[in-house]
Amino acid sequence: MTSEDIRSTLLTCLSDVAPEVDTEALEDDTDLRDELDLDSMDILRWVQGIHKALGVEIPEEDYGKVVTLGDAIDYVSARV
Amino acid sequence: MVPEFVMPSLGADMTAGTLAKWRVAVGDTVSHGDIIAEVETDKGIIEVEVFESGVVQELLVREGEKVPVGTPMAQIGEPGAGAEAGAAPVAESVAEAGAVAESAAEAVVVAEARAERVTPRRPMHRGGLLREGPMASPAVRRRAHELDVSLEGLHGSGEHGRITIEDVQHAAEVGPSPSVSRDRVRISPYARRIAADRGVEIERIRGTGPGGAIRADDVLRAEASRPAEPVSAADRMQRAIAAAMTRANDEIPHYYVEQTIDMGAALAWLRDFNASASIEERLVSGVLVLRAVARALRKHRSLNATWQGVEAVPSKEINVGLAVSLRGGGLVAPALRNTDEGSLTELMARMTDLVARARSGTLRSSEMTAATITLTALGERGVESVTPIIFPPQVAIVGCGATVERPWVVEGRVVVRPVMRVTLGADHRVSNGHQGARFLSTLESLLQEPDKL
Known part of the structure; x- marks a missing residue:
């Protein structure tokens, strides 16, 4: 699975949580909480979606490692 | 008398609603709690439940029609009565009925002026990361498809330019909007000058001259029928917040x-x-606080009530309303029924579903009116203290700040502990500070034994 494939999947999962977000305009350094106004429930739903789509489980203590889209791509790429 | 299903009030700020879709047809049997229609309000599409059981005898309002609160929308007869033969011609002028319900349910918008003074650290900028292009709910898109109206280029009068059912309806009535370029419109020079002078968009005028050419009369007619400049839904919502806050401040002696x-x-x-x-x-963590608030109310029922004109009426159910901010603006506080019951896992699932539906604009009418107290939590944005205003007709509201690490004394030693500041705002006509303090004490105790929540 390429990095682009992972990016696309993560964005699909994000759209499921926050459909009003224009995912095509997201930069890799976009802070998901601050700039997209995601809260802890949104983040949980997102990581649940990632787990369902890619089988990668992000434990709670690693939430700090997926602050931006780029972080998340790196995190998942290393585990998928 | 055949029971009537009327346009419900889904908040004191709501004076009218647009029927987005009927979910039943004449002859259908409905039961208490069934979703009978989808109604578009400032807060999105609300699934409206019926509180009668019987057979739908007549639908009185057309999809896309905006009618005042209290307007009869359908007639529901006794089971077995059957629908009237050939019934269901939709009334033509129900909108003029003007039967506004006197006992409108209270504002759904949480009046938390003080909390709202806190500016998010990095407010989301619209037009940047939010989706561009026509913003419209699935129901609006469905209606547009049914009426063969293109959403591209359609002016949205809703919040942040969101296209509403009314916009689609209007577009269907006035004909295709400005897909035809100015140069291709057939219009006499005189009519064009009048249109320019009067600010009438020629692309929106339906010509009655040869070949559809626009004449001066057409311009004048279009000007006369031009609707007043619409007030955006965002403005309407802010007005509703202002009205609710003013009312709460005027009528409720907070402590x-x-x-x-x-x-x-x-x-x-x-x-x-x-x-x-x-x-x-x-x-x-929010679900623990939510459950603890609900369980604390079991012991302090005076805070779980609604003010009914001259007295507070305790509520049998504990239905905590959850203040949900809508990304891009707006606030709703739908209720989680029986918040004190079921497992935490179940409550978490219900809360997740409710918040998702609040943000997608698919709440149910009962969820908009059933709250018996409201919980507002702004801690995720770093706010340490929230001093909320009660949401009428409720008589209390709980505000939670962020959980932050602070020096804390435990058994004579100063240690670092994660702490959260919780504020109870309550109606002094119904309870006193002592009762409020006891509620917070109970809440504090419950949160020390989370395994029992």
């Missing part, structure tokens, strides 16, 4: 009590629970 609660036990329990639970069963 406030506040307590800083040690969240160490709750967070430790949550950490352990989430570490062993499947990812689908993980909880967020």
Whole structure:
């Protein structure tokens, strides 16, 4: 699975949580909480979606490692 | 008399609603609690339940029609009565009925002026990361498809330019909007000059001259029928907030009590629970607070009530309303019914579903009106203290700030503990500070034993 494939999947999962977000305009350094106004429930739903789509489980203590889209791509790429 | 299903009031700020879609047809049997229609309000599409059981005898309002609150929308007869033969011609002028309900339910918009003064650290900028292009709900898109109206280029009068059912309806009535370029419109020079002078968009004029050419009369007619400049839904919502706040401040003698609660036990329990639970069963700390508030109300029923004109009426159910901010602006506070019952996992699932539906604009009417107290939590944005205003007709509201690490004295030693400041705002006509303080004390105790929540 390429990095682009992972990016696309993560964005699909994000759209499921926050459909009003224009995912095509997201930069890799976009802070998901601050700039997209995601809260802890949104983040949980997102990581649940990632787990369902890619089988990668992000434990709670690693939430700090997926602050931006780029972080998340790196995190998942290393585990998928 | 055949019971009538009327346009419900889904908040004191709501004077009218647009029927987005009927979910039943004449002859259908409906039961108490069934979703009978989808109604578009400032807060999105609301699924409206019926509180009668029987057979739908007549639908009185057309999809896309905006009618005042209290307007009869359908007639529901006794089971077995059957529909009237050939019934269901939709009334032509129900909108003029003007039967506005006197006992409108209260505002759904939470009036939390003081809390709203806190500016998010980095407010989301619209037009940047939010989706561009026509913003329209699925119901609006469905209606547009039915009426063969293109959403591209359609002016949205809703919040942030959101296209509403009314916009689609209007576009269907006035004909295709400005897909034809100015140069291709057939219009006499005189009519064009009049249109320019009067600010009438020629692309929106239906010509009655040869070949559809626009004549001066057409311009004047279009000017006369031009609707008043629409007030955006965002403005309407802000007006509703203003009205609710003013009313709450004028009518409710608030008092406030506040307590800083040690969240160490709750967070430790949550950490352990989430570490062993499947990812689908993980909880967020908010659900612990939500449950603790509901359980505390079991012991302090005077705070779980509604003000009914001259007295407070205790509510049998504990239905905590959850203040949900809508990304891009707006606020709703739908109710989680029987918040004190069921497992935490179940409550988490219900809360997740409710918040998702609040943000997608698919709440149910009962959820908009059933709250018996409201919980507002702004801690995720770093706010340490919230002093909320009660949401009428409720008689109390709980505000939670962020959980932050602070020096804390435990058994004579200063240690660092995660603490959260909780504020209770309550109606002094119904309870006193002493009762409020006891509620917070109960809340604090419950959060020290999270395994029992």
